[in-house]
Amino acid sequence: MSANATLVPGGPEAPILGQIRASQRAARSSFRAKYFATWFVILAIVGAAIVATGNAEPDFTTTWGRYILEGAGLTVLISTVSIFFATILAVIGALGRLSSNGFINGAASLYVSLVRGTPLLVQIYFVFYALPQMGIVIDPIPAGIVALAFNYGAYMTEIFRAGIQAVPRGQREAAESLGMTERLLMRRIVLPQAVRIVVPAIGNDFVSMIKDSSLVSVVGLQEILWRSSTVGRSNSQLIQALLIAALVYWALTMFFSYFQGRLEHRLALSDVRL
Amino acid sequence: MRQRHTAIRAAMLVASAALIFTACSKVGATAAPTGAASTEPSSAASASAAPSEAAASIDPNDLLAIILKNGVIRVGTDPAYPPQSLLKPDGTFEGFDIDTANEIGKRLGVKVEFVTPDFSVVEAGKWAGRFDISVGSVTITKKRLDNLDFTSPYYYTPAQMTATTASGITTLDGLAGKTVCVGEATTYYQWISGTLALGDGSALAPVPAGMKVTTLKTDQDCALSVKSGRHDFEGWLSSSTTVAAALAAKTPMIIVGAPVFNEPLAVATDKSGPPHAALQAALDRIIKAMHADGTLSASSKKWFDGLDMTVAQ
Numbered sequence: 247m248s249a250n251a252t253l254v255p256g257g258p259e260a261p262i263l264g265q266i267r268a269s270q271r272a273a274r275s276s277f278r279a280k281y282f283a284t285w286f287v288i289l290a291i292v293g294a295a296i297v298a299t300g301n302a303e304p305d306f307t308t309t310w311g312r313y314i315l316e317g318a319g320l321t322v323l324i325s326t327v328s329i330f331f332a333t334i335l336a337v338i339g340a341l342g343r344l345s346s347n348g349f350i351n352g353a354a355s356l357y358v359s360l361v362r363g364t365p366l367l368v369q370i371y372f373v374f375y376a377l378p379q380m381g382i383v384i385d386p387i388p389a390g391i392v393a394l395a396f397n398y399g400a401y402m403t404e405i406f407r408a409g410i411q412a413v414p415r416g417q418r419e420a421a422e423s424l425g426m427t428e429r430l431l432m433r434r435i436v437l438p439q440a441v442r443i444v445v446p447a448i449g450n451d452f453v454s455m456i457k458d459s460s461l462v463s464v465v466g467l468q469e470i471l472w473r474s475s476t477v478g479r480s481n482s483q484l485i486q487a488l489l490i491a492a493l494v495y496w497a498l499t500m501f502f503s504y505f506q507g508r509l510e511h512r513l514a515l516s517d518v519r520l
Numbered sequence: 521m522r523q524r525h526t527a528i529r530a531a532m533l534v535a536s537a538a539l540i541f542t543a544c545s546k547v548g549a550t551a552a553p554t555g556a557a558s559t560e561p562s563s564a565a566s567a568s569a570a571p572s573e574a575a576a577s578i579d580p581n582d583l584l585a586i587i588l589k590n591g592v593i594r595v596g597t598d599p600a601y602p603p604q605s606l607l608k609p610d611g612t613f614e615g616f617d618i619d620t621a622n623e624i625g626k627r628l629g630v631k632v633e634f635v636t637p638d639f640s641v642v643e644a645g646k647w648a649g650r651f652d653i654s655v656g657s658v659t660i661t662k663k664r665l666d667n668l669d670f671t672s673p674y675y676y677t678p679a680q681m682t683a684t685t686a687s688g689i690t691t692l693d694g695l696a697g698k699t700v701c702v703g704e705a706t707t708y709y710q711w712i713s714g715t716l717a718l719g720d721g722s723a724l725a726p727v728p729a730g731m732k733v734t735t736l737k738t739d740q741d742c743a744l745s746v747k748s749g750r751h752d753f754e755g756w757l758s759s760s761t762t763v764a765a766a767l768a769a770k771t772p773m774i775i776v777g778a779p780v781f782n783e784p785l786a787v788a789t790d791k792s793g794p795p796h797a798a799l800q801a802a803l804d805r806i807i808k809a810m811h812a813d814g815t816l817s818a819s820s821k822k823w824f825d826g827l828d829m830t831v832a833q
Binding site for chain 1: 607649
């Protein structure tokens with residue numbers, strides 16, 4: 247029932263509606279209260295269990311917490327730049343995969359298959375250690391970005407391709423019947439609708455990449471995981487160090503997921519039932 | 521409307537990427553150009569920048585000239601190898617190796633930038649110009665001389681075996697047939713595997729029969745494994761200084777047996793890097809000077825519990 251239904255058009259609302267809304271509100275807040283209470287209790291139990299092992303030095307967090315947190319800057323930097331280049335690679339790859347030219351399609355398909363078929367860690371080692379043997383030496387941060395962008399570009403290629411193909415055929419046919427050229431059709435009709443599918447996926451991959459960026463710690467980039475595992479090992483406080491790292495990643499994920507949720511909501515407005 | 525939204529988003533993405541890239545290139549710019557950029561017409565203005573260095577003319581292609589021109593020397597170090605090198609909360613390092621490297625930088629008249637490659641990368645040579653020298657307690661061995669150039673030693677340590685208190689072993693022979701943990705690519709690994717040949721040809725104790733070896737990323741990880749309560753191995757072999765630090769940090773292990781060998785540790789340069797004859801000469805001169813004026817002894821006493829490890833045992 248619409249929230250604005252009235253018995254007489256333009257007249258006052260039926261009182262029952264106020265009661266319905268109030269009870270819905272109460273149900274919602276009771277649900278939320280139980281939801282967050284459960285989170286809190288479970289986390290508190292886990293936290294207490296860890297502290298109770300007796301190995302936790304109390305001042306480790308105050309001494310090192312800031313140092314580990316500062317790694318978040320590099321993590322976000324690497325993720326942002328990588329997702330940018332991955333998007334570019336994905337657009338090129340998707341158009342390549344949809345191309346009727348055998349050479350282009352073959353190259354794009356090989357890229358997708360090869361990069362999706364090998365572990366990201368292997369690719370990071372390859373860019374950092376194997377390329378120098380071929381004479382290509384890349385600085386650590388750009389090397390991490392290259393490996394991540396290359397890897398995610400392959401996955402996103404498939405998403406972009408699916409997005410373009412998911413635009414209903416009728417849209418294309420209608421555009422063609424109006425006399426639009428292929429370029430105009432793509433630019434004004436197909437791609438804008440494909441973007442609705444694709445932009446949330448980019449946001450998704452960005453959040454996922456924040457976590458995958460922890461793999462570049464193996465080539466010595468001083469991001470969150472490198473910092474926490476290094477200081478945790480030196481000070482025999484790995485539990486605390488890794489927990490701090492986990493919390494930082496979790497906070498970053500929640501932060502970006504929130505914005506991604508809002509973006510998805512905004513893009514899906516045309517689908518809301520009124 | 522939706523097009524404008526995504527267009528704005530795209531524009532923001534491009535703008536932020538541009539901003540990030542300028543920041544990124546500033547971060548990356550701390551890496552000095554390597555010998556691959558030998559088209560550098562660097563003049564030997566180096567002499568004026570080095571207070572303690574003899575004002576000899578240096579080949580402009582030499583790594584030393586490049587370092588002096590950039591005013592920065594990149595030193596490879598281990599971020600978790602107390603008391604030789606250890607990370608501090610503000611992101612800088614401290615330790616015996618760190619002090620030595622800082623002193624070398626001071627005497628060359630350049631700033632020191634620390635890089636943290638894996639030890640196995642340092643040990644194998646072919647650093648791809650990512651750093652200039654390693655002041656990381658690298659032992660001179662005959663095999664490493666194929667890939668690395670060493671200065672004369674800046675200190676010496678005995679290799680000390682330890683056993684976990686849980687294993688109940690109290691003698692070196694008690695570890696026969698048992699598993700010993702060592703750091704990757706270390707001389708301790710080579711000793712147990714029977715492939716160690718020290719650069720100065722000094723003697724090695726015989727390896728107890730059937731001793732097995734397991735590696736973790738660095739020596740410190742072995743101590744940490746025992747300290748956190750794991751029982752993956754019965755012994756740990758490392759330098760006496762690292763062992764002392766670990767025992768002082770209440771690792772449940774005991775020293776067993778006399779040291780199994782003594783190793784000379786030196787500053788290393790990559791053989792496959794840019795030409796570095798002048799750099800080698802300068803480093804050697806500095807190390808000899810640091811021995812002579814007592815800097816190394818004082819530093820050793822500070823970091824190694826009053827022991828002077830800078831004289832051969």
